[in-house]
Amino acid sequence: MNTLTALQKGFQKCFATKKMWLILYLFNLLAALAATAPMAQVMDRQWSGSRAAEALLSGFDYTVFMEFFIDHRSAVWQFVESAGWWFLLFFTIRIFLSGGIVRSLIEAEKPFSFRRFWASSGHFFNPMMRLTLWFLVFHAILFVIFGVIFFVAIKGGSNAKLESEVTIITAAKIIFPIYFLCALLLSMVQDYAKIALVVGEIRPLAGIRRAFGLVWRHFGTFAPFYALVMGLSGGIFWFWGIFQNEFSEQTAGGVLCFFLVSQLVLA
Known part of the structure; x- marks a missing residue:
């Protein structure tokens, strides 16, 4: 497929x-x-x-x-x-x-x-809750790892050690996109872990292992699909950003309509 x-x-x-x-x-x-x-x-x-x-x-x-x-x-x-x-x-x-x-x-x-x-x-509330907590831990670890890398790259932000603020900007341009991609990868694994948990009626850790294995084996197939979905989501928010600038909110009805449509976009 x-x-x-x-x-x-x-x-x-x-x-x-x-x-x-x-x-x-x-x-x-x-x-x-x-x-x-x-x-x-x-x-x-x-x-x-x-x-x-x-x-x-x-x-x-x-x-x-x-x-x-x-x-x-x-x-x-x-x-x-x-x-x-x-x-x-x-x-x-x-x-x-x-x-x-x-x-x-x-x-x-x-x-x-x-x-x-x-x-x-x-x-599935209990296993889904445990699954979410596990991935919160994973995301926290990932954040700390990249935070430490960034901190070392900018030499602790010390004015005495930094040659210029360009070092901070350059490090951010390199490290933040990599962190974002790794976080997206974790989110992709979490989505497949939810499916594995429901389909297999298995424990959260077993679902995580199965999802990691699935993503690892089929990364070339999953990554473009996930990127396309993320792109479509971003496109929806981009379109909504343009649309809301043209939206009349000067009346109570306009504000209410704006609120209802914005919640639909977020849903």
Whole structure:
């Protein structure tokens, strides 16, 4: 199966499970509303009917933001703290749903069943959580390794040892892309480990070993496909970036429509 055929089959499975994607979209939407509602109320009291709100709609205004931050410092920090907890909750629920997502995509030829989706989500929650924690450790190790390499390359950032700031820029241009590619490779292995975990009903470490072996043996096939998928994802966000600049947000309806479409893009 070539890359384009695999991509076509992937799109077919996505369309076959459109009910599942509706669930994910609604979940993203509700999570965003719940997380931002408290701060939205504070901002509404501060800027309701003022020109400051209109200024922010057209782009970030540092002066307006700092005035708001000074006047509502405690509310902003409470929002930042609660955002961390919301992110943790969102992250946990996404892990919970991942078992149902993978199972639904594997069995896309069958009619979508909410019961099977939720049952699979619950059944694979524990192994998916452990799998995610393992890959968080792997990513942390990778980050530390490249961080140390970068730190050594720039000689600790010492002005006395560095000839010029060009050394830092050159090191960043070389090291960061390599780190990014290695992180993408880990993410690719994680995706296949999820599939191996669901298909084989195996433990997370066994799934990781199987995924590493699979990617190693078929890297020449998987890499172009994964690169194409990442390119398409990047293209969607690029197109959305152009589209949103042309989008009218000056009315309540415009803001609401902008929010709904942006959540669809993120889903």
